[in-house]
Amino acid sequence: MTEETTAVAHAGTAEAEPRPAAASAAEYGAPTLTVQLKMLDDGLEPPSYAHPGDAGADLRSREDVVLEPGERRLVPTGVSIALPDGFVALIHPRSGLATKHGLTVVNAPGTVDAGYRGEIAVTLLNTDRHQAIELKRGDRIAQMVIQRVEYARFLPVQELGGSVRGGGGFGSTGGFGATVRA
Ligand SMILES: O=c1ccn([C@H]2C[C@H](O)[C@@H](COP(=O)(O)OP(=O)(O)OP(=O)(O)O)O2)c(=O)[nH]1
Numbered sequence: 243m244t245e246e247t248t249a250v251a252h253a254g255t256a257e258a259e260p261r262p263a264a265a266s267a268a269e270y271g272a273p274t275l276t277v278q279l280k281m282l283d284d285g286l287e288p289p290s291y292a293h294p295g296d297a298g299a300d301l302r303s304r305e306d307v308v309l310e311p312g313e314r315r316l317v318p319t320g321v322s323i324a325l326p327d328g329f330v331a332l333i334h335p336r337s338g339l340a341t342k343h344g345l346t347v348v349n350a351p352g353t354v355d356a357g358y359r360g361e362i363a364v365t366l367l368n369t370d371r372h373q374a375i376e377l378k379r380g381d382r383i384a385q386m387v388i389q390r391v392e393y394a395r396f397l398p399v400q401e402l403g404g405s406v407r408g409g410g411g412f413g414s415t416g417g418f419g420a421t422v423r424a
Pocket residue numbers: 333349351352353354355356358361362363364365
């Protein structure tokens with residue numbers, strides 16, 4: 243654990259800034275929200291967006307990790323944040339690692355609550371049945387998407403409001419022909 247490296251104001255309140263309907267090239271991907279960030283490991287790069295307009299900021303592994311086929315592990319990122327009230331950070335897998343190596347996030351998307359101040363960690367799973375996955379400290383292992391959320395007041399009722407779908411679900415509209423091999 244080391245000293246705080248980055249801190250910006252306004253924790254606890256929603257600070258999203260309105261953006262123009264059509265952002266110019268210079269504005270595209272410009273920050274729309276200020277989030278306090280405390281790095282817990284001086285040697286690691288903070289979360290970052292690979293390109294302007296990317297939804298996910300990459301998170302890095304704080305440790306060297308080897309995941310054997312089928313193995314899962316909670317991997318620390320060295321990052322803690324203070325999200326404004328009304329926001330959530332969702333931890334998603336990275337598609338390249340998923341496609342090329344079968345690396346995924348068990349609980350995808352992981353939910354980082356606005357009130358959470360601990361270290362963000364990622365429960366990685368090697369879904370490959372044959373190859374181990376070797377991750378080095380500093381490797382980008384997952385991505386963090388920050389979104390607005392609603393906090394519901396649950397209102398008990400006897401009858402729910404109607405809808406076209408009604409109770410249909412779990413394949414009620416068809417459209418797939420998968421069969422299970424015996
Ligand atoms: O991928 C994740 C998911 C969660 N968390 C942290 C932030 C989150 O706010 C906290 C609790 O997560 P969650 O609510 O999913 O866990 P739980 O199993 O329901 O635990 P709790 O009883 O502490 O809420 O753990 C992570 O660092 N990474």
